[in-house]
Amino acid sequence: MGIAVKACACSLFHALLRAGEHLIDDNKEFSPSIHITIACVSHFTDPFGFESTRLHIPWTKVRKEQGEDVVWTRQQHPTCPRQALDEHIRINNPLPHEHLFSYTTTGQNGGRKSLHRQSFLSAYNKAATLASFSKVTGHCFRxxxxxxxxxxxxxxxxxxxxxxxxxxxxxxxxxxxxxxxxxxxxxxxxxxxxxxxxxxxxxxxxxxxxxxxxxx
Structure with missing residues (x-):
């Protein structure tokens, strides 16, 4: 789960996203018509040779079902969204019919889970507390x-x-x-x-x- 949380946090931060554009509300189920999947991710190179990543958000607060595209690039920093996303995909292997930030749980009730808002914030703030950082809300990344x-x-x-x-x-x-x-x-x-x-x-x-x- 930690890898999924990191990938989501880096993407929220560098693309100035609203939390709901990457996370699933706690009282809702995953829906590919609303929530981001791996099919929404593409990479492109601009005329100057710089590679960027485009994320299509299927449904947004402003554009509704039209959705919107957001872009971020590699960063020379531990919060690099491309590096974090690549690591998440390699380890958690989200499938086309799953939420982009889905992950595999372990233990007796192990299985596949989508990343919900409260789970994300709980995991992130637990790590922040251990690192002596302030706790955040979903909007803090924007x-x-x-x-x-x-x-x-x-x-x-x-x-x-x-x-x-x-x-x-x-x-x-x-x-x-x-x-x-x-x-x-x-x-x-x-x-x-x-x-x-x-x-x-x-x-x-x-x-x-x-x-x-x-x-x-």
């Missing part, structure tokens, strides 16, 4: 991935596209999580200043729009 790409110097527009935010929803998202992001940006003055300025400008814009709506 927040953390956003911060990671901003700290790397990627533009807000690039991160918005990667996270698949429409219109002004990304700006609202940044303001909502500013208390999480801002303290970790202090050591990078230019980015920190730009981040706070971006949030402040959007706050003023929202107030102006609200005022206009009230007068109309």
């Amino acid at each position: 927040i953390g991935g956003t911060l990671e790409y901003l700290l790397r110097g990627h533009t807000f527009e690039t991160v918005r596209e990667l996270g698949r935010w429409d219109g002004d929803s990304f700006r609202r998202y940044l303001r909502r999580h500013a208390f999480v992001l801002s303290p970790r940006l202090h050591d990078i003055d230019n980015l920190h200043t730009k981040f706070l300025k971006h949030c402040a400008q959007q706050e003023i814009l929202d107030k102006d729009i609200g005022a206009e709506v009230s007068r109309s």
Whole structure:
């Protein structure tokens, strides 16, 4: 199970995914029309020779049954999603009719299981506690991935596209999580200043729009 949890966590983080786009809700069963399978995974090489991985999410909060594609690349880091996924596939061998992050259990009740949200978070947070890290919720991977790409110097527009935010929803998202992001940006003055300025400008814009709506 640990290998499946790691592969899922790395993918959530680097693709800025919502937890429900990789995990199965605890009160639901696996369905290939909704949940990701190994058939949803493909690899491609861009014109510059860089290999990337494309994941097709069959059903998303925004696009519903149309689904959406997300992309991540290899990383020179222990959280490399490609390395983690390859290891998971090699060890757990998810079949075409199974959840991508299915795994084999051991013991008297051993068998094949899909990775559900609560099982994932429980296993992840157990490991985090042992490593003296803070516990997380499902949305923390999306927040953390956003911060990671901003700290790397990627533009807000690039991160918005990667996270698949429409219109002004990304700006609202940044303001909502500013208390999480801002303290970790202090050591990078230019980015920190730009981040706070971006949030402040959007706050003023929202107030102006609200005022206009009230007068109309």
